[in-house]
Amino acid sequence: MWIVVAAALPTTLALAQAPPQPRPRNWELGARLAITGASRSSDPSGYSAYSTFPLEGFASRRLSQGVSIQFTARLESREVEQTTPTTMPLGSIEFVPMNLLLHYRLSRGGWSPYVALGANATLVWEKSGLLDAMDASPSFGPAVGIGLNKKMTDYMVWNVEFRWNTARTELSSNGVREMRLTIDPASLGVGFGVRF
Secondary structure: OHHHHHHHHHHHHHHHHOOOOOOOOOEEEEEEEEEEOOEOEEEOOOEEEOOEOOEEEEEEEEOOOOEEEEEEEEOEEEEEEEOOOOOEEEEEEEEEEEEEEEEEEOOEOOEEEEEEEEEEEEEEEEEOHHHHHOEEOOEEEEEEEEEEEEEOOOOEEEEEEEEEEOOEEEEEEOOEEEEEEEOOOEEEEEEEEEEO
16 A cells, blocks of 8 residues: 555645646637728618717637637717708717627737628617607628737737628608618727636
């Protein structure tokens, strides 16, 4: 018995002196300041939706070494204008775009470029001006993106992302469609995330 104890003692001491393994940080929370493109596509033609500068929040969960899932949401206000036959502001629409995206990452040192594919849901939060009397439909469709994470510390990353998704809303009054806005915004966002 003493022989077994003596043989196991060096291994036990080595394990006791080994530094603890760092806990994996699979979650990431962060925010990005984005710029989104304007749209001049409508049915009937002659309506424009202006660009905007929203602040976007995101939450990510790593599923494996190179794959993660991310949820994003932001509140964006778009001024809508009638451009024909004369230019006339119609008011603004507050949109809430939400994306659920699957990320595939390639890590090289502190750099992690990625591609993203998923789905978008864009809800209408509020309307103002002449648009306030109209009903606006939500929008659902695909979303794609490319981005880059740069490790700043063990807990913080810098992020830049380009993303595109479909966003189309129909505005109707008393059940009669007045217009259909096709926004389909492309956005460029820059921000920071915290891993834990």
